[in-house]
Amino acid sequence: MKTFVLTALFVTIAGLSGCDRSSQGFSLPQGNAELGEQVFVKYQCLSCHTMAGYETDTENLPGSMETPVALGGQVSRIRTYPELVTSVINPSHRLAEGYEAESDQSVMPSFNDVMTVTELVNLVYFLEDHYELEPYPRTDYVSPH
Ligand code: HEC
Structure with missing residues (x-):
């Protein structure tokens, strides 16, 4: 459950921030x-x-x-x-x-x-x-x- 929420949050953040920081290995919020x-x-x-x-x-x-x-x-x-x-x-x-x-x-x-x-x-x-x-x-x- 927790993992699911985190994943959803991650996807939302990645979508909001214009460039794809996840391609750099990790992604932090805006x-x-x-x-x-x-x-x-x-x-x-x-x-x-x-x-x-x-x-x-x-x-x-x-x-x-x-x-x-x-x-x-x-x-x-x-x-x-x-x-x-x-x-x-x-x-x-x-x-x-x-x-x-x-x-x-x-x-x-x-x-x-x-x-x-x-x-x-x-x-x-x-x-x-x-x-x-x-x-x-x-x-x-x-x-x-
Ligand atoms: C007591 C001295 C000192 C303080 C205070 C300090 N730094 Fe540094 N910082 C250094 C030294 C020296 C280096 C070079 C790496 C090394 O040889 O340790 C460095 C390297 C860096 C680098 C890498 C630079 C590069 O070109 O790759 C960054 C980024 C950085 N510091 C950010 C900060 C930030 C942000 C703060 C405050 C939160 C801070 N430093 C506080 C001494 C300090």
């Missing part, structure tokens, strides 16, 4: 980027990250980090929704060069015991909005002529 911005500020992501249009609070930058990690902006490969979720709930899955702390743990704290799932969904919608694909990938090749 988020709200405006509320996500509040989550971004609430959990002080800006003490370790920069994002265009926001002021980084470098005073709180941990001693182990020399420079804040940029979020959003133009990237050569767009961050997918599951990648962004993973970055937040399991920051140690991939350590950025130059930010490796002792014991292969990310310096990024875990928010898993304090952040609600709704907050996470909204946060990821907010983050996703801030990534832009570079106009075109740079190709360096020498003309044969």
Whole structure:
């Protein structure tokens, strides 16, 4: 019974959100980027990250980090929704060069015991909005002529 209700909910959500996120492996309900911005500020992501249009609070930058990690902006490969979720709930899955702390743990704290799932969904919608694909990938090749 419960499974049935969940399935129905899932189908409804997938139908409502224009693009098919289930093809990316999992599907979360539609988020709200405006509320996500509040989550971004609430959990002080800006003490370790920069994002265009926001002021980084470098005073709180941990001693182990020399420079804040940029979020959003133009990237050569767009961050997918599951990648962004993973970055937040399991920051140690991939350590950025130059930010490796002792014991292969990310310096990024875990928010898993304090952040609600709704907050996470909204946060990821907010983050996703801030990534832009570079106009075109740079190709360096020498003309044969
Ligand atoms: C104490 C510092 C710190 C805080 C606070 C922090 N982060 Fe991070 N974050 C990092 C570091 C360092 C990395 C790079 C991965 C690594 O080496 O651990 C990272 C990586 C990320 C990435 C992956 C970036 C990419 O280009 O793939 C995302 C997304 C991210 N953080 C989001 C957040 C959000 C959202 C918050 C607030 C809820 C937050 N971070 C708070 C330090 C922090």
